[in-house]
Structure formats: C-alpha cells, structure tokens
Amino acid sequence: MKKIIILLAVVTAFTACKSGSKKKGAAEKSAKSEISLSAAGSTFAGPFYKTAFKKYFDQTGVQTSYGLTGSGAGIRSLKDRVVDFCGSDAFLSDAEAAKMPAPVVHVATCSGAVDIAFNVPGIESVKLDPEVLADIFLGKITKWNDAKLKAINPGVKFPDMAISVVHRSDGSGTTFIFSDYMSKISKEWKDNVGVGKSLNWPTGMGAKGNPGVAGTISSTVGAIGYIGSDYAFAQKISFALLKNAAGNYVAPTIAAVSAAGNGDMPADTRIMETNSTAPDAYPISGFTWIILYKEQAYNGRSLAQAEATLKLIDWMLDPAAQAIGKELKYAPLPEKVVQIDKAILRTVTYNGKPILK
C-alpha cells in the first residue's frame, strides 16, 4: 500500500512540475510574440477580410484570425466579448444595439452585391424582375418553364424542371440584405416573411454559410439561391440580371454596386442601399460593416491590443486594402464614406482617450 501512495505522490509531483514549466513557457512565448487579433462574422465579406488580413500580416506581422461564422454568430461573439471586432452585413438596429453590453460603432468596409445564383444546365444568363423573383422565393413559381419566366426571357429555352430554392440555415447578413430588398419590392413578402438575419422561409431548403449555399446550388440541378458575388464568381455559378427600380436589367458588377452605394450616407453609416433608384444600380447591394466597441478598455484588454485593432480597421479603408476588395468583386467605398468611417474611428477610445490621432 505504501508503495502505491509513494508512487501517487511521485506522479503528482512530476505532473505538477511539468504543468508549472509549461505555463512558464507559454508566458514567455506570449510576451515575445506579436499581438494577434481575433474576429468573426460575415461570410459575405469573408473572402475580402481573409485576403486583406493576410496582406496586413505580411506587412506588419499582426495576425488576425477571422472566423466565417455568419453575421449573426459574429455579433453574438462580439456581445460575449470573445472577439476584438465582428463583421456583419446587417447593422444593429437601435434595439439590438441597446442589448449590447456597451455602445458600439459601425465602420463600413466595402459594399457588395448579393447575386441571385442558379444552376440550370445550358442556361448561362436569366433576367428576373421583382415580381418573378418574389414569386420564386415565395414558392409560387415552382418550375423553370413557368410562363412568367418565359415572358421576360424571350429566346431562352427553359427545361421542364423543378425550382429548388436554397437559402441560409444560419443567421446571416446576406439574408438580411436579401430580405430587405424583397420587403421593398413585394408587399406579400413584407407582410408574411419580413426582414431579418434568419427568417421563416415559405419554401426551400437551408444550407450553412455562403459557402454552404454556393455548394448546394452548384451541386443541385434546378437550384436558385442568393450568395455574395465572390462566391458565384469563384465557383463559376451563373447569376441572374435583375430589373432595378429604374427599370433596367443589371448584372452584379462592381460598377453597378458602386452606383447603388453613391447615395446619402448618415454619420453612423447605418444604411441599406437595396433597390437604389440610380439607373445603373444593382438592386441587391449592401454595405458590410466591422462592428466594435466604442470603449476599447474592457475585459483587461491592453492599450496595444486596442491600438492594433484600430490600426487594422483604419488600414482597411486605405486605397491599397480597398483594391484587394475590388479584385474579389467588392465595390470600394466612395471617398465620402471613407471620410465618415475615419471620423467614426477617431471617436473610439481607450479609457476615454481617443486611440487614433
């Protein structure tokens, strides 16, 4: 018996030593390494953020990990204060902002198009007007050879094929932009479905994240759904031309998104730009935001951490960073929005003192 006790004691002592030395090692390591930032949220802006953050790391050595969790989960993570900032394509309403533990600010980082992507073999391009679009997503048009679709697409040979609507299964800013537009063009949508990051869908099936919806569309013949432009582009999925408020059929190009984003911008950047009246505007366009706390001194965050956060976001507004977005089919911010963003960033404080000069 004594032997066992001695053995136990030795083992405990040994593990204690070992864990002690490990902790020491970890402490040394963190003191040496660069500051690293963590963020999560929007999959819509994901390709832009991932690429831009990597470039920023190459330039400055500041590592930023960005979790593609969807805007809803990103906001949740910010609320729980487990990330430095979150990405969202839906701004917080006043009610939602009031539920956050502290005041937050929104910084618009770019704007993008939500493509209506589809998979019908042999058909590269389809025109959709608001009525047909609403009817498809409300489950009223269920076949690709529906008379209404044929009427606005003369010359396109539609097959007798069921339409499979694909939407998001998680809380999503892309859904928010899409449903915001749908509510503007369809009273029935507004009354029965509404606007939100997750919805009570009248029809269709759900997939997780923009990558999930894109993958489901490209692997399902007859599918239609909404995804961020870059996903349609990267996976070579066909997209529809949409009839905008001015009556023109427009493709989701960078120019068409910029045209939609040239309207008035409020001082807090919280605005939806769907269904723009500009003649060349793509109707389902939206800004995407980085959301962070106005007071950065919380949960024992260091000043250096706060500074690194602000510098990164400030850099995202630089022409160099905006150019990365452009390569990935996001529209760069108009100069006036950049100025508004910069003004907002200067209001962010650490212990009451502005961080950026």
Add this chain to the structure above:
Amino acid sequence: MNSDKITKYFLFAGSLLILVVAGGMVFSLVGGAIPAFHKFGWHFIVSSDWNPTEGRENYGALPFIAGTLITSVLALLISIPMAFSTSLFVAEYFRKTPVASVLSSLVDLLAGIPSIVYGLWGFYTLRPFIMHLGLSPQGFGVFTSGIILAIMIIPYATSLSNEIITMVPNELKEAAYSLGATRLEVIFNVIVPNARSGIVASYILAFGRALGETMAVTMLIGNDNKIPHSLFDTGNTMASVIANQFGEADGLKLSSLIAIGLLLFIITALVNTAGKFIIKRLS
C-alpha cells in the same frame, strides 16, 4: 487505510462525479428552457411555427420533433433487414468462418467512420443518385437522411445481436435439428425466441443513436423548418436545428433551442426506458 477502502472511495467518487455531471446537465437544460416554456407553454411542443424574424418571434418545436422521429424510425426500418441478415450470416450461417469475421469487422468499421464522412458521402454520392432516380428534385430530405442514418446505425444494431445469437445454446439447436427441423425453422423457432430480448435491445440502442445524430443529417435533410409532407420532402431535426442556429441565438430563441435540447434528452431517455421495459417483459 487498506487498498480495499481506497479503491472503494475512488470508485465511489468516480461514479458520483458522473451523477453530478448528468444532474448538472439536466439542471442547466431545464433552467435554460424555462423562458421558452413560460412564454409558449404547451404550444411549444404542438406548434409548427418557427419564426425568428424580429418582432414576429414565435417558436414551436413540432417540425423538429416530427423530423427527428420520422428520420429515426425510417432509419430503423431500413436497417433492421440488413442488420438482422448480417447477424444471422455472421452468428449462424457462417459462424466462426473467415468470411464471417471479415464481414463482422467490416460492419464494426462502419461505427468508426466519423459522422461528417457519412455526410460527405451522402451529399456527393447518395444525393445525386436520388436526384437521378427522380425521387426528389434536389435530393435532400427525410428519405436521404434516413438511408444515411440506417447505414450509420447498422453496427450498433448488429454488434450486440451477433453476440446474443452466438450465445444461443448449441444443445437447443442440435435438439431441434435431431427432431427434423430445417435451418429456417431452427432460426425462427429456436434462435430468435431465445435471443429476442437481446436483439430488441440492440435495435433500440441503434434507434437512440439515430435520434441524436447531427452532422450527417444537417448536411442532407435540407434544413427546412416545417413538418415534412412526404418521405421525399425536406425537413429538419432537433439536433440539426440546434447545430445550425445556436451560434447567433440569444434571448427567446436561445431558450427555445435549449428547450429543444431538453425535449431531445427526454425523448432519448423515454426510448431507453421503453427499451429496458421491453427487454424485461420478453426475458
């Protein structure tokens, strides 16, 4: 102190810890689910409306309860013929031959495949096949999930019933043969009655496993929050809706998801209790 006592205390502490953890889980599930039940009452279980839109929030768990039960029952129905024939093959017809041991280890291997791999296979192989057959335009849905679940639970259904069937005393079988019984008669009049409770137990175990399966089902069921109208319709299950929506949920929605978790816990507990009851009655 002697080693007997130390061992006893050690074991006692270990089993107590499990009790505490299980109790804690129930406690936090119930605590988290209270706001949802307080708000919706019984309607939470019988309502099929799941509306997370701000200002119209209304949560009912019926579509998910239905989805879970339908896919699991379907999985069990599909797996039973395969599992039963595998058991007979391994434990009776080809008992103790190399063929049987290869087959039984292959079946056991199925249990070791991670759920996500089943999901991938279902997504890229089974789903196009179902679309090709024209059973469903997009290939997602209850039927696809049921097939994948059936394959996933076969090892759980077979491993125990193999053992039980092997354990049926040889004397009984030999006696039946000496009376002129055919192999089929021996199987259905000697083996099955003797092994009945064990076989039922293993199928219930498999059913319980199907109830809680998440990843593969999420990838294949279509995540459509309504009660499926047919076998080829899309739907959603309790585990799958939690996996999809817990990330961004807070307030009433989070409470509703926890309440679904609690219901899943209760259903699984009921199934296990029912299983034990059946075993007791049959043995």
